[in-house]
Amino acid sequence: MPRPGQPGAMTFEKANITEFLRRWNIECDTFGLSEEERCVNLPLYCVPETQDIVEILGGYVARDWKMLQKELKALFSQYDKKKVTLSALTEIVKLGAASQTELNVFVIKFAAMSEMLKTRGLLTDGERVRRFVEGLPHVERRRVMEFCLTKGWSLSMDSEYAELPDFECDDIRDSTPPLTVRAPVRLWGRCGVCR
Numbered sequence: 001m002p003r004p005g006q007p008g009a010m011t012f013e014k015a016n017i018t019e020f021l022r023r024w025n026i027e028c029d030t031f032g033l034s035e036e037e038r039c040v041n042l043p044l045y046c047v048p049e050t051q052d053i054v055e056i057l058g059g060y061v062a063r064d065w066k067m068l069q070k071e072l073k074a075l076f077s078q079y080d081k082k083k084v085t086l087s088a089l090t091e092i093v094k095l096g097a098a099s100q101t102e103l104n105v106f107v108i109k110f111a112a113m114s115e116m117l118k119t120r121g122l123l124t125d126g127e128r129v130r131r132f133v134e135g136l137p138h139v140e141r142r143r144v145m146e147f148c149l150t151k152g153w154s155l156s157m158d159s160e161y162a163e164l165p166d167f168e169c170d171d172i173r174d175s176t177p178p179l180t181v182r183a184p185v186r187l188w189g190r191c192g193v194c195r
Helices: 018-032 035-045 048-052 064-080 086-097 103-121 125-134 139-151
Strands: none
Touching: 018 035, 018 064, 035 048, 035 064, 048 064, 086 103, 086 125, 103 125, 125 139
16 A cells, blocks of 8 residues: 555545545555544644544544544535536537537437436426437437437427427338447437437
């Protein structure tokens, strides 16, 4: 285990305690540290301001690793960077549209994050479809739009007259050449456009 301050050594600076503790536990498991040793060594891997706080917590004083983790999360989880947010999804869409990520990676990340946001009620099906198409590289986006037009589907959020996309339909597979995506993810059922 790298010593504090050495290249590759972990440092806790108050933000992202959940991720820090996950990585700290992996590191300690790898090097065979007991729960007591995890408590004793943790302050050495903190910036001075955080080190002072850790050393006065009940879990640290009692050398109770489970208790210390709970106390740390209670104190610092407010500074955790949330991984599943609308702004994080927007970033995935931007990278996809700019072809700065492989199409397969875009589809997998988008599917996972948009499903979680939809489950939380932060994203509608229509918004999910629109953002997915928006995140496709230009050539693929054009193909999807052309296909939707031939089916009379609308990807517009305010269209009252056009039919909404039916990604469950059976004939979609035979109607257009698929994008080259080899991801084991289905966004909205059997969509042959992005299979």
